[in-house]
Amino acid sequence: MSSDSALGELVIAEARPRTWRGVSWLLRFIRTQPLGAAAVVVIVVIGLGAIFAPLLRTTDPVEFGRDVLAAPGGDHWFGTTRQGRDVYSRVLYGGRVSLLIGIEAVAISILGGTVLALIAGYFKGVVDGIVMRIADLVLIFPGIVLALAISTAFGRGLGSLTVAVAIIFTPAAARVIRGAVLQESAMAYVAAAQVIGASPPRIMFRHILPNILPLMIVMASAALPAAILTEAGLSFLGVGVAVGEPSWGADLSGDSRQYFVQAWWIAVFPGAALSLTVLAFNLLGDSLRDVLDPRLRGSKLR
């Protein structure tokens, strides 16, 4: 795959074969990675639930209702909370928070990490030293500890939550991708590009970047479930989303534990949704790694 994209600039017409190749690749993926394909289905369902939450919901997720601690049934599919909020609607809206923050934070950290890695790995020497030492500074703190400290500084809200999660995942991404950039910059095609006078940004983004794309995807799929869990953990501790806002993590704290004996549904549904989402992303990440990263493939097949 990587050799194809490196040749991409030389091949002239390939519009139709490329779509066809995509379909056959997809079919092969389903055949060789059935668990990964099942995970995709689960993710699509959860994603659709989150996107169309305003259409699929029964009542407003933050509105107090008259039915307090109602068991799951016709009116409230997943029951209600102590304030009479509908658990089903909250699970739908909680998915929005989890997925949005997870995807945004991972996108920021993978893109930022890649840019840092390209700069560090291509220029090497002093630049490399500075970038990597800064990354090390972040890596000495346990993720959630740092996120707690950062959220103290930035206050509450989705934006600062996203930034906090993105900051803790960027250095790890930068470090792994830098290794790949170092390997790539030693290759003949980079030397060739330098000889014909390509500028460093051009070499970094047009020549090296396509070759580390599979690694970026693998890193992103590994970071996504971890990022979702971090957001949920922070919200669970009460320093994530604002009070009362639907979030899987926040909905698992406080009342859900106190009232578990009387109302198990408050804790079980958001917890199951969160676990299922993370499980699906983990399975997808594993399959993607098998498919995209040939270096890691061997150890699994044997």
Added chain:
Amino acid sequence: MSNYVLRRLVLIPATLLVASLVLFWLLFSQPGNAAILRVGSLGSCDECVKNLEQRLGLDDPFLVQYAHWLGHAVQGDFGQSLQNGQDIRPRIRRALLPTVELAILTTLLSAVIGSAVGIISAVRPNSVVDYFLRFVSILGLSIPQFWLATLIVVLPQVWWGWTPLRRDYVDVTDNPMENLRLMIWPALALAAGSSAYVARIVRSSMLEALSSDYVRTARAKGLRERIVVLRHVFRPSLITAFTVIGLQFGFILGGSVIMESIFGIPGLGQLLLSGVIFQDYPVVLAVTMVFGAGFLLISLFVDVMYAYLDPRLRRQA
């Protein structure tokens, strides 16, 4: 080798210094401060806030505040809590033991469970048992620690009217058995995730070793399978597992924040959380620094042990 260790040891305070400056700056630039929070509970008045800010030194310029903090911090004195004016040092000393205990317990559990699962998986790769264990591992990685912990707390209560939670925390120095009876549960909840990592690494590195020439030689000379697996395959993969466990330590420390809050363990995580909620930045800073220092020391220890355990690296040193 000792040269390398020395260099790493010198680097630790330097790293912490820079990290503390950045964190101090981050926390310093926050909008609300502890003075407003404290006065706010008494009824707001601008005069009182100003007075309190002055008394707590919150209106000094940034670098003055940082230098003041640093001068005391290097002596182990992290100042006073902004919430209640108590000294932070004794509170950290008290909170350190439960957190360290939880971390050690979790590390031991994940090493034992992880290696056992990894070995069983690797001995019969792609068997039903292997698939089952791998699936359980992925499950362990996916279930949020705090949900698992919640279930550990509430499910026995529903089924048997018993819960591992207790009203008051007993220190390990006072009553080790009582203490262990509480600590084993959060440790298990945390170990579910990290032992899954260990199991994966042990499995894949054992599979690699199983197909190597020296294992074929060991079998060819007629060694029993048990000896081949334990001595020739498991031992080298133990080194890899050791590094993974070391790297998991940061994850375990982070997870202990959540476990402490669920199981009511008065550890560093609880202290940090209360600091975050009350915007008590001396406390947040102090606890974060302790976490950072602990993590740096552990990773140094892991690296040294790694060099010591691997015969190839030992000879170089």
